[in-house]
Amino acid sequence: MEKRNQKRLDKKMLSHYQLQLLDDEDKRSVFLIKLTPLNSLLFFTFFMILITTLIFLGLKYSPLKEYFTSPTVENQAAYKNQLLKLNERILELENNLEANELYIKSIQAVVSGNIKAEKVDSLVVNKFHLNPDSELFKPSEEDSLFRIQIEKEEMEAMKASKNTVPDAKYFTPVKGFVTGKFDLTEKHLAVDISAGEGDVIKSIADGDVLFSNWTPDAGYTLIIRHANDIISMYKHCAKVYKKQGDMVKKGEAIAQVGNTGELTTGPHLHFELWVQGKAVDPEEYIDF
Structure with a gap:
């Protein structure tokens, strides 16, 4: 009985079947292929292996893998380094922007008359407000004499100063x-x-x-x-x-x-x- 069933199964697996496509108007055969259940099974298996292989290669060697795989330890470290560098750059830009705003505000203060130009050495405004009457700022007699000497030398240097920018050629703003x-x-x-x-x-x-x-x-x-x-x-x-x-x-x-x-x-x-x-x-x- 068992052998008979086996022979029947083998016969069915090797039996030929036709897959045919017909033209709807004249009923002509457009496509014809002969298959057996065994061939169909083998073809389907080969097709699935091919598709699986292509998907595996695509995920492994294409940028798509970033969307389907978790980052490795090396990638995580690289991302952290990039974030740290970006954060440092942002802080640097914020500091530069703040300094530039102070610089512009100081110029505007001089122009508007809030700060007299002759009373400042520089157009850069100190952002920290310190008490000039503090004991820390009371100079000794030696400091006072030294400061007087420095101020005198600076005044003389400004009076006798020449062009500090070599070969600077500026356009005359207006003739008169x-x-x-x-x-x-x-x-x-x-x-x-x-x-x-x-x-x-x-x-x-x-x-x-x-x-x-x-x-x-x-x-x-x-x-x-x-x-x-x-x-x-x-x-x-x-x-x-x-x-x-x-x-x-x-x-x-x-x-x-x-x-x-x-x-x-x-x-x-x-x-x-x-x-x-x-x-x-x-x-x-x-x-x-």
Whole structure:
């Protein structure tokens, strides 16, 4: 009985069957294939092995594996290092941004008159407020004499200073006559250039605008930052063409000569030049 069933099964597995596709209109045979159950089983098995192999290779050697596999210890360490570097970079950018904001605020404070320019050594504002009456800040007699000597030497050096930027060639902001010279003793940290009202004022060099606004004392004012920590200031303008954050080119029109602000006696340009936080004589840098 068992042998008979086995023979019957073998016969069924080896029996031929036809898979045929017919044209619906004329009933012609379009596709014909002869199969046995054994061949069909073998073909299906081979097809499944092929598909499984392709999926395995795709997951192992293609970027898709990142979506289906958990990261290894090495990958986790690499990700952590990247996150640490990104965090350090973010902190560095935040510090630079904060310093830049303090720098701009200090310039604006000088321009608006909240801080007198002649009372500061630098345009950088200290963010920490310390009590000057503290015992820590009371100098000894030797310190006082030493400070007086240093201040005297600095004053003499500023009076005799020459161009500190080698071969710096700046564009003349406006053509006219110098009616007010740079004078530390008079606390006049600029040159006044008499010119016709409405004459075009031009940037002395490439840079970016730090300040562009109206102030009661100086009227319409522009402050531009240039390379090598150079700052140029243009005051008493009739009109300004640039706004804060704009980039300007050397010789580009930025404003018009005017007579705005309370501290003006006629149409002129009040021009200041700061080098590394120090006010300098513009005539040592520019031929007016």
